[in-house]
Amino acid sequence: MRIDNRSMTLLHVEDDPLLARLVKASFAGFGFYGTMLTAGGVDEALDLLDARARNREPVDLILVDMQLPDGTGLDVIREVKGDPSWSMVPVIVLSNESAEGMVNGAYALGANCYMPKIPKPDSSLSTVQALYKCWLEAPHLPQQRRRDRFRDALHRAVHLRARTSDFYLGLAQVFAADQDEMRFWLDSSLNEGNMSNLMAFFRNTLGEGEVSAAIVERLVAMQIRVRKALTAARVRLRRNPAPSPGEACLWALDVVDALDEQTGAEVLGCLFPKGPSAIIAIKGRAASQLRNLAQHVMKTVENGELHQRAQALLGWGERLEAELKTAAASSA
Numbered sequence: 001m002r003i004d005n006r007s008m009t010l011l012h013v014e015d016d017p018l019l020a021r022l023v024k025a026s027f028a029g030f031g032f033y034g035t036m037l038t039a040g041g042v043d044e045a046l047d048l049l050d051a052r053a054r055n056r057e058p059v060d061l062i063l064v065d066m067q068l069p070d071g072t073g074l075d076v077i078r079e080v081k082g083d084p085s086w087s088m089v090p091v092i093v094l095s096n097e098s099a100e101g102m103v104n105g106a107y108a109l110g111a112n113c114y115m116p117k118i119p120k121p122d123s124s125l126s127t128v129q130a131l132y133k134c135w136l137e138a139p140h141l142p143q144q145r146r147r148d149r150f151r152d153a154l155h156r157a158v159h160l161r162a163r164t165s166d167f168y169l170g171l172a173q174v175f176a177a178d179q180d181e182m183r184f185w186l187d188s189s190l191n192e193g194n195m196s197n198l199m200a201f202f203r204n205t206l207g208e209g210e211v212s213a214a215i216v217e218r219l220v221a222m223q224i225r226v227r228k229a230l231t232a233a234r235v236r237l238r239r240n241p242a243p244s245p246g247e248a249c250l251w252a253l254d255v256v257d258a259l260d261e262q263t264g265a266e267v268l269g270c271l272f273p274k275g276p277s278a279i280i281a282i283k284g285r286a287a288s289q290l291r292n293l294a295q296h297v298m299k300t301v302e303n304g305e306l307h308q309r310a311q312a313l314l315g316w317g318e319r320l321e322a323e324l325k326t327a328a329a330s331s332a
Contacts, residue, residue: 005136008034009057013045013064013076014094019117023063023094026128032136034060042071042231046079050224053085053152058144061090061135065117066097066106071235073097074105079227081110082159084152088142092135094127150208153219158203160226161196164255165189167233171248174241181245184296188252191289198282205274215270218263225258246301252293253309261316280327283320290317 010027014020017040024036037059039045045064052059062080066073073093080086090112095102103114115131168189175181208216233251237243243251264286272279290313297310 006033008060011037011059011062013039015040015069023128027132030132041069042075045076049086059089060141063092063094066093066095066102074109075231077106077109077111084155085147148208150206150211150216151204154203156223158196158199160223161192161199163230165192165196167230168192170237191285195282195285198278201275201278202271211270215266219267222260222263229255229258249297249300256313283324287317287320
């Protein structure tokens, strides 16, 4: 759909303020009269998108650098393309990073174009102008419609579980020489993948009007915390590709601690009438995952604080198992 650029909103993720100002001034000179937002890193960009999704404010185009202070452009692309609120928004990489893995990774995650900031000396303006002509002079961009926040949250839950599975798989690869460690993280990855598939069953079963606004708000807030914890864990693994078993346990605990027991119970309660068997399976796998991680932490590390956090997870898992036993007894 062709959009009048006066109504357009762009997000530029760039940690170099000078370049961000250059792009903004150049676009204005070429005839862009819309809104240009800027973010200096991954977290700032995702926080901005979270806020706009909550307020139902659109973003029509995203420009992103590859090398950012708190991650890479791949982290931004992964989150944008995995979030139903933004998955159709074109993402343009504007970066001097030309490593084959980065370029291929960006396209694999769904980037729409990968352009060098300065392909030749003194040619930055021509690059920006080419970008403007292609994407802003007469764009045909996806039309953003009003979205159902609860259904979007369920889609996001599937994505976050899949991302957690992928992170655990990365830890398994790190510990390939340690059979016990590798087996534990492989099992954890498989369990998270199974829960992602089970959550997919519910993606279109309930709408925003069937769930209280307070529950939706708490669910979205929890998902933001989980996303931040996962992003931080991935950055730590990237910067430290040979962690100790204790460090791996700490990162996993940070991800799981971002979950909220009460919010999880409320959401599962809303979904239960739509698929009792699937909810029972999700609770069973969640209880097993919590118990196994807690026991692994207590066996692997000698740290009082981490043991306390593991005990809290163990208690949560035991409460889930008690719920399952009660449900089984009442249906017998």
